[in-house]
Amino acid sequence: MKLSAKIYSAIIFGFLFAPILVLIVFSFNEAKSLSVFSGVSLKWYQELFRDKNTLEAVKNTLVLAASATAISTVMGTMAAVGINKLRSKWYRAAMNTVTDIPMSNPDIITGISLMLMFVFVGRLFGASTSLNFFTMLIAHITFCTPYVILQVLPKLQQMDKSLHEAAMDLGCTPMRAFLKVEIPEIMPGIITGAIMAFTLSLDDFVISYFTSGNGFETLPIRIYGMTKKTVTPKMYALATIIFLVTLSLLLISNFVDNEDQARLRQARKEKKGKKD
């Protein structure tokens, strides 16, 4: 039983990580091939940093993801707080369903309908080009916000309702009680929501493709454009860098988390000791 469990997880991890491993290995390939490994070299990393169009696309992708994350995190948190305060069960169910729509809707439908709306509104105001950075930003906020709500709402429901009242009792204004007491309580949910929003925005292709205007190319769109000929190994190098950055961020956040918990445990122990 134990052995079969080990084999099972080995297979799962194999399928998940073998492709990434192959990509990393071939990013150090000297030749321009995905099938023939002819020697170790950093050539494609050099090429990557010389390719201004790709770097521009990386910058665009990051700027878009960061701003979409910032706005959708704030909006999603506010929405979650509002939904949590709703008294009518029917109304709350309705609100939950409405916010779920962008999540369960196929990307292609969200993308096309947003594009049609932008074009329609643009024409209404007589603009010759209606798609630009801001239309893309609005589109990304649209599909990121529900995920933030989904992460924050359970945290609000878990929170002790009397916390807010206690804070007010001790002299906080409602705003101050919200900022100083409620926000720290639901912070883990907000952070998870923000990370999800960032990831979703980073690798979205379909919706970005339909809502992108001229001259603003994100990384997924640029890589798609290369598929007519062949994706150059520069992209393997870039994917390797992105993977390593993500991996180290995860490791750091896990490490910080563990430290925090250890400190918390330590503090509790000391408190107990004093009481005794």
Added chain:
Amino acid sequence: MKKIVTLLAALVLLMLCLTGCGKKDTLTLNVYNWGEYISDGSEGSFDTVREFEKWYEKTYNQKVTVNYSTFASNEDMYNKISSGAVSYDVIVPSDYMIARMAQEGLLLPLNFDNIPNYQYIDETFKGLYYDPQNQYSVPYTYGIVGVIYDANVVDAADIGSWDLMWNQKYAGQILQFNNSRDAFGTAMYKLGLDVNTSNKADWDLAYEELVAQRPMVYSYVMDEIYNMMESGEAAIGAYYAGDYFTMVDAQAENVDLQFYYPERTNLYVDAMCIPSCAQNKELAEIFINYMLSEEPAVANALYTYYATPNSVVYTNEGYIEEMGDAMEILYPNLGSFAEAYNREAYRNLDADMLNYLNTLWENVKIN
């Protein structure tokens, strides 16, 4: 919390600046081209877009920024342009798409006073069917479909015609196009049929041929053909002459890729055009003219490996030397390109024929 809010506000402001406060005295040119279709400065090559910006500033004493975006198929590009939501100044569609866009009024007639280098375009590339009056397009590259094979696997006696792709001896090692037009094209050229016919019986014959080929086909591919041929995973496939050289560059040690043209085959032209949504037509024409001048044109031809109709390039000694034996394959002696092209090239099929073709194609792949 306050810090976070301030940070967010700062971020948003930064975003606004990055996108909004571009200097007004800088001109913008939006170019929409195929991916990997221009010399972009990689591996020490000529960086066409940046060099144009530098050249323009020096010549006209005005800054210009080129926004360069890429597309993966004519249809993708067409959908973007016809949605009316974007504005590009220069696009590079293929022949049949130029015909369609011109017919729908999506292209602007060019002012050739701004494109004096048009004189270098060989006469045989002017007046082709998609632009008979030479109003809308300046040819950028052209190409011919040929058969690529691994000489370590395929006997020399079997090469020369489309029959190689139907040869039972190499069953399981043959690659066929994964799009209806090109796949049916191979069968129709093989059978001696007209690829633009509106006779359904002819399409049915080609369909039978593709069904017969199906058990021998290793895979239906588009850009996957690069890796499969380079690694020796497959031994026979049809693709464009220029792409053959890209494959040779990356082939494995035990693979020896060779190339030949069957008697009848597809020819195509990709050309630079100005869509009707362009905002700076004159600047677009200056860019097109620049693309035809010697240094950028040679660099682009070397980078893409595609043949060019620009006489400045194919008579350039450095270029001829660099390409070596490839010259013979890239620039075959066709007699008259225009004659072969107007006879063999794919043209727009009407909606009815396209539907019929796609139904047949789905059946080929299901059977």
